[in-house]
Amino acid sequence: MHAAVDAGFDVIVSIDQGQEFRSAVRDQPIAAVLFPGRQGSRLADLLPLMQQLLATIASAKNGEVTVL
DSSP: OHHHHHTTOSEEEEOOOOHHHHHHHHTSSOEEEEOOGGGOSSHHHHGGGHHHHHHHHHHOOTTOEEEO
């Protein structure tokens, strides 16, 4: 998480659903968007969520974790 913040990222996109990951985002100047675990992690599984992902990124706020 710190590396993403240090690199200047505004949002991190992940399939990590762990509470530790969520907690790490809450106190950082970065937002997180999480793909739902039930969706799978293959590109073909995630492509249908791209429109929703882009809309969520556009409105993401620092310290906020959003699950698609």
